[in-house]
Amino acid sequence: MSLSLQITHAQGDFTLDCAFDAPPGITVLFGRSGSGKTTLVNAVAGLLRPQAGRIEIDGRPVFDAARGLFLPPHKRRLGYVFQEGRLFPHLSVRQNLLYGRWFAPKGARREDLSRVVEMLGIGPLLDRRPAALSGGEKQRVAIGRALLASPGLILADEPLAALDEARKSEILPYFERLRGEVPILYVSHSAAEVARLATTVVVLDKGRVVRQGPAAEVLADPSVTPVGARAAGALLEAVVARHHADGLTELDAGGQPLFLPLLRQAPGARLRIRIAAHDVLLSRARPEGLSALNILPGVVHEVRPGEGPGAIVSLDTPAGRMLARVTQRSTQALGLEAGVACHAVIKSVAVAPEDVGG
Amino acid sequence: MDWLGPEEWQAVALSLKVAFWATLLSLPFGVLAAHALARRDFPGKALLNGLIHLPLILPPVVTGYLLLVTFGVRGPVGSLLQPLGIVFAFRWTGAALAAAVMGFPLMVRAIRLSFEAVDPKLEQAAATLGASRLWVFLTVTLPLILPGVLAGAVLAFAKAMGEFGATITFVSNIPGQTQTLPSAIYAFLQVPGGEASALRLVAVSVVLAMGALIASEVLARRVQQRVTGA
Structure with a gap:
C-alpha cells in the first residue's frame, strides 16, 4: 500500500x-x-x-x-x-x-x-x-x-x-x-x-x-455524484481498432464498435473514455435512420430518480456500465426499469488519451 | 571633514561607533523578538510587546534612570557584570546600551512587518520538501525579509545616532567618552559662542536622520517586491 x-x-x-x-x-x-x-x-x-x-x-x-x-x-x-x-x-x-x-x-x-x-x-x-x-x-x-x-x-x-x-x-x-x-x-x-x-x-x-x-x-455508480447529477458519467475502456479514410477512428469497446473523430493513437492503443450521462439517449427499439453513429445495446441495471424532473439510468452494455441522464417522464413512457433491454445512443465521447494502466 | 572642529568630529565619530555597536548587537534579538511577535502565540505575548515598546513612550530620562539603577556599578546586573570586565556606567558602552534599548522598538516594528508580509504557506511548502524549521528560516523566510531586517537596522542606527535623554541620564556627557552628537549639541548651546558648532552638528543630524528614513522606506518596499517576486 x-x-x-x-x-x-x-x-x-x-x-x-x-x-x-x-x-x-x-x-x-x-x-x-x-x-x-x-x-x-x-x-x-x-x-x-x-x-x-x-x-x-x-x-x-x-x-x-x-x-x-x-x-x-x-x-x-x-x-x-x-x-x-x-x-x-x-x-x-x-x-x-x-x-x-x-x-x-x-x-x-x-x-x-x-x-x-x-x-x-x-x-x-x-x-x-x-x-x-x-x-x-x-x-x-x-x-x-x-x-x-x-x-x-x-x-x-x-x-x-x-x-x-x-x-x-x-x-x-x-x-x-x-x-x-x-x-x-x-x-x-x-x-x-x-x-x-x-x-x-x-x-x-x-x-x-x-x-x-x-x-x-x-x-458507474449513480449514487456517487458528489458534485451533482450534471457531472455524472461512466468510464469505459476501449482499444483503437482502425482509422478510417473519412476522418473517423473506430474503437473496440468490449466487442462493440465506437466511432470518434480521428485520434492520434495507433491501432492497438488502450484508451480510457468518459461518457457523460447527459450525452446519452435511451431507446427501447434499436433506432433507425439516426445520425448518431454510436449505438450500444444494453440492459437497465437501475433507475434512480433525481430531485428534479430528471433520473439517472444505469445500464450494462458489452462495453461496460454506462449512465444516462433522462427525464422521469421518459423513464415512465419507455417503461424503463431494472432488467429491461434498451439501446444507448451516444452523442459525443470524451477521450483521455492515455492507456488505462496504473 | 575639515569643516568640523576636532571636538565636533570627536562627537560624530563617537556617535557612529555607539550606533554601530548598538545596532549590530541588538539585531539578532530584534529578529527573534519580531519573529515571536509575528509568528508565535505564547502566554505573556502582550507583556513582551509592551516591554519592547515601552522606551518609545516612557520619558527617555526614566529609561536612562532605570538603566542606571539596573546596569550601574551597584545595580543588580551591573554588579554581576563588573567582575567580568563589562562596565556600562559612564562609558561609551553604556551609551551603546542606552541607544540599543531606545532603538529596539523601531527595529522590531520594521522586522515584524516584513515577517507578516511573508506567506506562511511558502514556509509550509518548504517543510513538505524536506526542510527543517531552521532551514526553512534560513532559505525561505530570511531571504524574503532581508530588506526588512536592513530597514529595521537603519532605523535603529539613526535613532541611536540621535539618542539623548536616556544616554545623558545613564552615562552623563563626558567629551570623548560619552559625549555623543546630541549631547555635544546640547553642550555647545550651553556655552557662549557655541552656536556655530551646534549648528554644524545639527546639519549632520538632519542629513543622517533623513537619509535613514528614506533608506528604510526603500528597503521596506523591497520586501513587498521580494515576497511577490516582482
Missing part, C-alpha cells in the same frame, strides 16, 4: 473520520468543497496533527496517536503540489526545482533534473523567476519541484483549480505520465479529472468516506 490511514479529527462542528488504503497509482479524493479533502491531505503531509488515528506512507508509520508518534512534514519524504503553486518567489525556477533535492537523504533514489525538465517542457524557463511565469507554467514547475524531492508519495490538492480550461488540459497529461511512477494522492471536485486520472477513487462527504474503489466501478 502506498498510503494507509485511519484518522479522526474534529474542528469546530466539522468532524473528519476517515479510513482507507491507497494502492499504487493515482488515488483521487473526490468530493465537494467542505467535505474534508484538504484537511485529510494536510494530515498526511503533517501540516495538521489529527486528534486520533494512524497514517502509514509507503509502509512507514508517520503518525500514530496511540504511540504518540508524529513525524513533522520535513521527515515524511513527500512532494506536495499546492493549488496556488507556492513557488519560492526569491529563487529561480531551477533553484525552486532543486530545493527538495537539497534535503533528500543522501542514499535516496535521485530523480534526474534533465529528465524531469524535459518531461514537463520547462527547459526554457529554468533561469526565470516564478513571477514571470504563467499559471500553467507555475504548476508545471510545482509538479517538477515535488517530483525532484524524490518523494515516496506526491500530494496534489486541486492543482488545476486555479487554471482555465486550456491550461487544465495542458497540465493533465503530466499527471497521467506520473501515474506509473510515483503514488499520488490527488484532491479534486471535478468528475472529468477523476475520470482521466484516477486508478482508485475515494469519495468523501461531510468528512466521511462514502465510497471507494477502482475508478470505473465508482464512477
Whole structure:
C-alpha cells in the first residue's frame, strides 16, 4: 500500500473520520468543497496533527496517536503540489526545482533534473523567476519541484483549480505520465479529472468516506455524484481498432464498435473514455435512420430518480456500465426499469488519451 | 571633514561607533523578538510587546534612570557584570546600551512587518520538501525579509545616532567618552559662542536622520517586491 490511514479529527462542528488504503497509482479524493479533502491531505503531509488515528506512507508509520508518534512534514519524504503553486518567489525556477533535492537523504533514489525538465517542457524557463511565469507554467514547475524531492508519495490538492480550461488540459497529461511512477494522492471536485486520472477513487462527504474503489466501478455508480447529477458519467475502456479514410477512428469497446473523430493513437492503443450521462439517449427499439453513429445495446441495471424532473439510468452494455441522464417522464413512457433491454445512443465521447494502466 | 572642529568630529565619530555597536548587537534579538511577535502565540505575548515598546513612550530620562539603577556599578546586573570586565556606567558602552534599548522598538516594528508580509504557506511548502524549521528560516523566510531586517537596522542606527535623554541620564556627557552628537549639541548651546558648532552638528543630524528614513522606506518596499517576486 502506498498510503494507509485511519484518522479522526474534529474542528469546530466539522468532524473528519476517515479510513482507507491507497494502492499504487493515482488515488483521487473526490468530493465537494467542505467535505474534508484538504484537511485529510494536510494530515498526511503533517501540516495538521489529527486528534486520533494512524497514517502509514509507503509502509512507514508517520503518525500514530496511540504511540504518540508524529513525524513533522520535513521527515515524511513527500512532494506536495499546492493549488496556488507556492513557488519560492526569491529563487529561480531551477533553484525552486532543486530545493527538495537539497534535503533528500543522501542514499535516496535521485530523480534526474534533465529528465524531469524535459518531461514537463520547462527547459526554457529554468533561469526565470516564478513571477514571470504563467499559471500553467507555475504548476508545471510545482509538479517538477515535488517530483525532484524524490518523494515516496506526491500530494496534489486541486492543482488545476486555479487554471482555465486550456491550461487544465495542458497540465493533465503530466499527471497521467506520473501515474506509473510515483503514488499520488490527488484532491479534486471535478468528475472529468477523476475520470482521466484516477486508478482508485475515494469519495468523501461531510468528512466521511462514502465510497471507494477502482475508478470505473465508482464512477458507474449513480449514487456517487458528489458534485451533482450534471457531472455524472461512466468510464469505459476501449482499444483503437482502425482509422478510417473519412476522418473517423473506430474503437473496440468490449466487442462493440465506437466511432470518434480521428485520434492520434495507433491501432492497438488502450484508451480510457468518459461518457457523460447527459450525452446519452435511451431507446427501447434499436433506432433507425439516426445520425448518431454510436449505438450500444444494453440492459437497465437501475433507475434512480433525481430531485428534479430528471433520473439517472444505469445500464450494462458489452462495453461496460454506462449512465444516462433522462427525464422521469421518459423513464415512465419507455417503461424503463431494472432488467429491461434498451439501446444507448451516444452523442459525443470524451477521450483521455492515455492507456488505462496504473 | 575639515569643516568640523576636532571636538565636533570627536562627537560624530563617537556617535557612529555607539550606533554601530548598538545596532549590530541588538539585531539578532530584534529578529527573534519580531519573529515571536509575528509568528508565535505564547502566554505573556502582550507583556513582551509592551516591554519592547515601552522606551518609545516612557520619558527617555526614566529609561536612562532605570538603566542606571539596573546596569550601574551597584545595580543588580551591573554588579554581576563588573567582575567580568563589562562596565556600562559612564562609558561609551553604556551609551551603546542606552541607544540599543531606545532603538529596539523601531527595529522590531520594521522586522515584524516584513515577517507578516511573508506567506506562511511558502514556509509550509518548504517543510513538505524536506526542510527543517531552521532551514526553512534560513532559505525561505530570511531571504524574503532581508530588506526588512536592513530597514529595521537603519532605523535603529539613526535613532541611536540621535539618542539623548536616556544616554545623558545613564552615562552623563563626558567629551570623548560619552559625549555623543546630541549631547555635544546640547553642550555647545550651553556655552557662549557655541552656536556655530551646534549648528554644524545639527546639519549632520538632519542629513543622517533623513537619509535613514528614506533608506528604510526603500528597503521596506523591497520586501513587498521580494515576497511577490516582482
